[in-house]
Amino acid sequence: MQFADRLKNVETSAIRELFKLLGKPGIISFAGGFPDPTLFDAEGIAMSTAAVLRDTPGPVLQYGATEGYGPLREQLSLFMANKGAQVQPEGLIVTTGSQQALDLIGKTMISPGDKVIVEAPTFLATIQCFRLYGANVIGAPIDADGVLVEPLERLIEEHKPKLVYLIPNFGNPHGAMLSLERRRRILEIAARTGTLVVEDDPYGELYFGQPAPPSLLALSAEVPGSREWLAHCGSMSKILSPGLRVGWLIAQPALLANATMCKQFSDAHTSNLTQATAAHYLTLNRLDGALGQVRKVYAERARVMAERLRAELGDAITFDAPKGGMFFWARLTGGRDAGAFAQRAIEKLVAFVPGAPFFAHDPDLSTLRLSFATADVAKIEEGIARLGQALPQ
Amino acid sequence: MQFADRLKNVETSAIRELFKLLGKPGIISFAGGFPDPTLFDAEGIAMSTAAVLRDTPGPVLQYGATEGYGPLREQLSLFMANKGAQVQPEGLIVTTGSQQALDLIGKTMISPGDKVIVEAPTFLATIQCFRLYGANVIGAPIDADGVLVEPLERLIEEHKPKLVYLIPNFGNPHGAMLSLERRRRILEIAARTGTLVVEDDPYGELYFGQPAPPSLLALSAEVPGSREWLAHCGSMSKILSPGLRVGWLIAQPALLANATMCKQFSDAHTSNLTQATAAHYLTLNRLDGALGQVRKVYAERARVMAERLRAELGDAITFDAPKGGMFFWARLTGGRDAGAFAQRAIEKLVAFVPGAPFFAHDPDLSTLRLSFATADVAKIEEGIARLGQALPQ
CATH class of the missing domain: 3.90.1150.10 (Aspartate Aminotransferase, domain 1)
Structure with a gap:
């Protein structure tokens, strides 16, 4: 075969x-x-699952919108607002874990031979995911404050990548935290060069002392022209449960519409039962x-x-x-x-x-x-x- | 962009x-x-969800194997055996709805320009899914007894397709039921020409009078050399609930291993909560x-x-x-x-x-x-x- x-x-x-x-x-x-x-x-999750199956069995068990379950999109909009990023419910789609957000970015953006810049080192499943779409993956050096800006800028100018993928907060495997100053400069570079930056943030809530600096997404409000060149991947896996497979993708409208179309033919939609459970849980004040x-x-x-x-x-x-x-x-x-x-x-x-x-x-x-x-x-x-x-x- | x-x-x-x-x-x-x-x-599903969250919260809420949740793979093996197809638990992987099984087949099999034969008409999301992987999709004529074998055979010889996609039972949109005689002949053609046949069977259980003839998968045991050229997609969506997003893919080991690798970078795994719920439900004798x-x-x-x-x-x-x-x-x-x-x-x-x-x-x-x-x-x-x-x- x-x-x-x-x-x-x-x-x-x-x-x-x-x-x-x-x-x-x-x-x-x-x-x-x-x-x-x-x-x-587990107790809170069981409460939420029981509640949504009792109160709204129809929509929870039926097919749902590819974009995501309405009540969850609303809760995630509030969740992001609490982290300083203004995102309307229609400005995000729910994904089957943030791994699917990465997959949809690959499917939507990467043609065979396209170049993609990642941190060196970065999340192994991102490298493989993008390579399956034919990406030529290029590493940019990092230190404990995250990716080094000057080398990143030179690589962008040299390779004209389709996108730059970063895990600014405590990433797998590097654990580094991108400094506030570097965050601003990266947004400026994205806007100036017209380069899509994908911010993957599964670990941002797991800080030990002070919270991490505002996300690139939150900071993009302060850097003119940067928001349209920014995609943001979020996940319930490290803050609630990976077994639910609930993540989300935030991006500008045209990218989000194309990613939604790709998702329609990838898995139709994410489980309504797990989406409704996550949405209900976020109203419980237990998180x-x-x-x-x-x-x-x-x-x-x-x-x-x-x-x-x-x-x-x-x-x-x-x-x-x-x-x-x-x-x-x-x-x-x-x-x-x-x-x-x-x-x-x-x-x-x-x-x-x-x-x-x-x-x-x-x-x-x-x-x-x-x-x-x-x-x-x-x-x-x-x-x-x-x-x-x-x-x- | x-x-x-x-x-x-x-x-x-x-x-x-x-x-x-x-x-x-x-x-x-x-x-x-x-x-x-x-x-x-909904009552049975709520019972199962409550039971698995009470009895096995750890594995249900944790990351799981890309291949699927063990107890569900075992239940699906029994389910297929009851429909006359012998499949070991390791011979199937769980997918996020059968739409993802189609997507994984596309990702695993189709290079840009490859030809794929489908029924004319066929499921719209299959056409689009395969086209996203660059397939050149060719329709084969059907009647109320399903695809016409001679034209299909001629199309296979002419186009040497990467795969043939069929919905033998009451398909969307055609509603046709592939006759037993045609099923056997198609398996013979698959084995003789070395052509992968993908059997999509979401509706087989929804018969009105007599059950549908045995699936291509079940019949492949009688047609030497055909099993290795057959992939089978199943789904809980029409028999239990589409909101769970639980489907499955059965194929020969090399294809299944590659599809599993593709799934790892597509969504890591299907929700353990919905998989465990489906597995438990199948033990309730309510289906x-x-x-x-x-x-x-x-x-x-x-x-x-x-x-x-x-x-x-x-x-x-x-x-x-x-x-x-x-x-x-x-x-x-x-x-x-x-x-x-x-x-x-x-x-x-x-x-x-x-x-x-x-x-x-x-x-x-x-x-x-x-x-x-x-x-x-x-x-x-x-x-x-x-x-x-x-x-x-």
Whole structure:
């Protein structure tokens, strides 16, 4: 059987091979990208699901609008307003998780051979998603304050990309937080060069101290001409539940209309049951409490991980402790190879993900990603101690 | 903003323009494609949702496997076995409605310029879905017993298509039921020519008298070499609820693995909440009762529609009364134009969909589609009487 040519643009993930080893008994895993399920507000979600099936079974169980379930679009408009971004309900569409928002951007925007700029490193599923539409993906360098503006500007001028994809808040895998000053400059570049910037923000609510700076979307109101060059992807996955598969896409009208048309032929619409559940939940006044708990737990785990990494690995590793999110991004010193280290770590019953697959090209083989979201403090202490034992002498 | 080239392959639907008129007060609509929401087993679904959120909140609310939720894959394996098709749980993946199964087939199989053969007429969203992947869509003629085998065979030999897409049972819009003899011959052609046949079967359970013949999937066990050239799309939408967005795809291992990879970057996975709900519902022994009621109600509506069409429109219209499903496919005689008739019908406050958009090319402008699923018997009687009044004298 001859498959579509676009499949030749993606490889099976190196991470997948590693994940096969994670079933070993007794392993402590920092390798996953999942939130801690014990922090889900299952009780609140069950209340909402019961309420919408009792009160509005017809629309909840019937086909719905491709754009999204009306009450959820209204709630998401309020949610974004609370984060400083004015978006009418008609200015967003609901997607089947924010992964689908990325897919619809790819389907709507990318022709084979088009160039796309991403952070180096960036979310692996974004690289693969865009490559399936034929994108030539180019990485732009970052530091702990996010993407470096001058190199980004040079890459835009050189490559005239179809779009630039950024995760400004505590991204997977880099954990960096784009500074306010860089946010403004990126919006100015987008407006001046007519370059679409896609802001993916699944982690913005998971800050540990001060909230992150306003989103590019919120700031676009202050930078003339930038709003029409900005798309924004949001997600319920890290703030409520990934199992619901509810995300959203905000963009200018023509892009949103084309993305809606693409969605019609992708999955018709997102489940009304999960959309109605999310909409109802947002009226319950439980989200702030649930998020407060998540922030507190993750902040403590991140604090302990930073402390133990410094104690156990010392100058064998460098990192900037993240200000939010779920991930440490670290680099082994002395040219050590993170892939070989991962193998030795597995032997010591602790797992993490080498950083190489998160680069679109020219991977830094000394980098690695550690998630602190699902292991408790005791597991983190034990796991990092094992990591220290896995270091070559 | 410059969008992807693939968008040039689809036009905004002619149907969409017509649907804008459907808001007129007092209109009786046979235009929709929705099932009757009063027949949904909302009570059973609410029981299942409550049970899975109570008993397994962790896996239901967490990220899940791209292939699908384990308990649902097991239930769907049993469901298919009851319909005579032996499929292991690992032999199917769960999709976000069967629309996504079509999308994944397109993404996995179709390169720009590839040819695809469909029934003329066929499901509009399939034509558009495949065109977004660059397909050149070719129609094969049908009658009340489904696609005509000799013309199909000639088209396959002439065009060497990437795949052939068929809705063997009571398809949208044609309502035809592919005969058992034609099913066998099509499987033989698939095996002999090495042509992928995609069987889309959302309506097979909605038969009015005898069940439909075994699916191509079930019959493939009897036709050597045919199973590997067969993909099968199933859906909960017409038998349980479209709002859940639960469908499935069955195919040979290499195709299924590639479709799973494409799904990973399309929406990561289908909602675990709706998957777990569907899985639990299938253990309740309520489906047969609910389906029995749906068949009875739809059969009566179809009977009345056939009778009133003959009485009110006489020899101005020809059709074969469907043996299941939700649609009449009819043809105006004397070269009458169904688009103009639809406009006059709207003035008389009754709506249907002209058939032209359902043809990939060379539309038959005298054809039309009437749904009997959502209007009750009294509405059908009144609506068809209005249709009679809309006939030009």
